[in-house]
Structure formats: structure tokens, C-alpha cells
Amino acid sequence: MKVLIVEDDARVSSFLERGLKAEGYRPQVAHNAxxxxxLAKALQKDVRENFESAVVILDVMLPDGSGLDVCQTLRAEGFSLPVLMLTALNSVEDRVAGLRMGADDYLGKPFAFDEILARLEALGRRVGNTAPKQARxxxxxxxxxxxLEKMRLSRAGREIQLTAKELALVELLMSAPGRLFSRERILSNVWGVNEDPLxxxxxxxxxxxxxxxxxxGLPPLIHTQRGLGYRLESLKTSDS
Structure with missing residues (x-):
């Protein structure tokens, strides 16, 4: 899925662009209204011609205008792609104003990277099974x-002593064997960091x-995909 990020803060836009790219999205960035x-109009044309899905992440406070005005203008011209408003203005009145201007969803700053992903998935979803997974x-x-009850890790029958953060990290990696976890997602899940702390x-x-x-003597389980992130899975050889 394509994602257009309209955000003037270079730190936030870069964080989102790198994180979304690592998660398999195709992001594009604009720094002003x-x-x-x-780019939004070009994206809609591309989506219609190629039958793709796309979402726009639109910041409210832009250097050359308001994201609310941008959203309202686009909707008035027949823009139909989902719009997620992203802003530090997060009062009830602000959220209501954003939704009334045509936004499909509204997320305040600071935000969790996982929540951005969940909201993008929800906005981009057309079909799919949303039944909750059974706990393990x-x-x-x-x-x-x-x-997970005793929070104890072992390998080949030998218990491994880990710190709380190490346990949280290994639990995340083991929750989806073979899945690539970007640094941004790891930071958000394990440390609760919503922006790249460099x-x-x-x-x-x-x-x-x-x-x-x-x-x-044991086959490696933690693997690196350079520039993208880490995965935990059983392979005969490691690419790291």
C-alpha cells in the first residue's frame, strides 16, 4: 500500500518514512501543503489507474497552510482516498474539526508507531478476518x-537469564517468527519511544x-536485514 506523508517536521517525516518502508509500505513525503x-491528486490518479490502495497521513500545522484546509479542499474536488490527520492539537474540538473537514481518522502527537500501523491497516482494509487471536x-x-506466564527463556533445555528489556525484546521477536521488525517498531514496543532518539x-x-x-555450536536464530531491521527464525545459515 502507498502512503503519502504530508509533514513539515523532517525528524517525524523521516522516522515515519523509514519505519513504513521497513514494514512493506511505499511511502512518499511532502513537506508543505x-x-x-x-502529490495527493497524483496519488489518487495512480490508484484509480492501477487499482492500488493508498492512505494519506496529513499534518494539521504546515508552513504554508492548514492541513484542515488541505483536507477540505481535496474533498471538495472529489478526493476519495482515506486521510489520517496527524497533529499536536489533540483536544476534542480539534478532533471534531478534523473529522468534519473530511478526515477519516485523527491521531495526536506524540504517537506510538504501532498505532500508526494499526490505523493505516484499518483505513486500507477492504476485506479480512478481524477475529482476535487466541492467547498463548x-x-x-x-x-x-x-x-509467558513465568517470563522464563530457555534454549535446548538450558535457562537463559535476561533483563526485563531483553525479555520484552525477545518476546516481540518470537511473537512473529520470520517477520522483519524495523528499529522503529522495536523502539515503540520495547522502549515506548515514539520518535527516533538517534x-x-x-x-x-x-x-x-x-x-x-x-x-x-547452535544454529543462529537472530538475523539482520541490513538497513531494515531484525527477525528471529530458524535458518541453516544467517545473512548477518
């Missing part, structure tokens, strides 16, 4: 086992987990 309008008491990947904390903790889990 005028460019956003042009244990997670297993090859000979790596995590007891730190290598994720890489440091991945190295710690590797030292404890990927022991000599």
Missing part, C-alpha cells in the same frame, strides 16, 4: 522457548541477545 495537494502461554522457535540502543540489545541465545 502545496506539494501535498499536488508459550512461544517457541526451534529449540528456543519462552514461558541512538543505537536497539543494536546494542540485539548484540546482547545474540551473545546469550546464539551460542557456539
Amino acid at each position: 502545496s506539494t501535498g495537494v499536488l 502461554k508459550n512461544l517457541e522457535v526451534a529449540d528456543l522457548k519462552l514461558d 541512538t543505537n540502543v536497539v543494536d546494542v540489545y540485539i548484540r546482547r541477545l545474540r551473545a546469550k541465545i546464539d551460542l557456539e
Whole structure:
């Protein structure tokens, strides 16, 4: 799915662009209202011609105008793609104003990256099973086992001592074996960080987990996809 990000804050737009790209989306960025309008119209034309899906993430406070006015103008001209308003103005009145101007959803700053993903999935969803998944008491990947009740990790029958953050990180990775987790998603889930803190904390903790889990003589389970993120799965060889 394509995502147009209309956001003037370079730090936020870069964080979203990199994170969404790592999650499999095709993001495009505009840093002002005028460019956003042009790209939004081009995006709708492309969607209609190629039968694709797309969502617009639109910041309210832009340097050359209001995102609310942008949304209202686009809707008046027949723009039909879903619009997610993103803003630091998050009072009830602000949310109501955004929805009345034609927004499909409204999310305040600071935001959790996972919530952005969930809202994009909801806006882009046309069909799909939304039944909740059944809870599991244990997670297993090859000979790596995590007891979620006791929060104990073991590999090949040997218990591994982890800190709270290390446990949270390994639980996230084991929750979807083989799935690529971007640094942005890991930061949001494990540290509750909603913007890139320009730190290598994720890489440091991945190295710690590797030292404890990927022991000599055992096949590696934690793998790196350079520039994108990390996955945990059982492979014969590692690409990291």
C-alpha cells in the first residue's frame, strides 16, 4: 500500500518514512501543503489507474497552510482516498474539526508507531478476518522457548537469564517468527519511544541477545536485514 506523508517536521517525516518502508509500505513525503495537494491528486490518479490502495497521513500545522484546509479542499474536488490527520492539537474540538473537514481518522502527537500501523491497516482494509487471536502461554522457535506466564527463556533445555528489556525484546521477536521488525517498531514496543532518539540502543540489545541465545555450536536464530531491521527464525545459515 502507498502512503503519502504530508509533514513539515523532517525528524517525524523521516522516522515515519523509514519505519513504513521497513514494514512493506511505499511511502512518499511532502513537506508543505502545496506539494501535498499536488502529490495527493497524483496519488489518487495512480490508484484509480492501477487499482492500488493508498492512505494519506496529513499534518494539521504546515508552513504554508492548514492541513484542515488541505483536507477540505481535496474533498471538495472529489478526493476519495482515506486521510489520517496527524497533529499536536489533540483536544476534542480539534478532533471534531478534523473529522468534519473530511478526515477519516485523527491521531495526536506524540504517537506510538504501532498505532500508526494499526490505523493505516484499518483505513486500507477492504476485506479480512478481524477475529482476535487466541492467547498463548508459550512461544517457541526451534529449540528456543519462552514461558509467558513465568517470563522464563530457555534454549535446548538450558535457562537463559535476561533483563526485563531483553525479555520484552525477545518476546516481540518470537511473537512473529520470520517477520522483519524495523528499529522503529522495536523502539515503540520495547522502549515506548515514539520518535527516533538517534541512538543505537536497539543494536546494542540485539548484540546482547545474540551473545546469550546464539551460542557456539547452535544454529543462529537472530538475523539482520541490513538497513531494515531484525527477525528471529530458524535458518541453516544467517545473512548477518
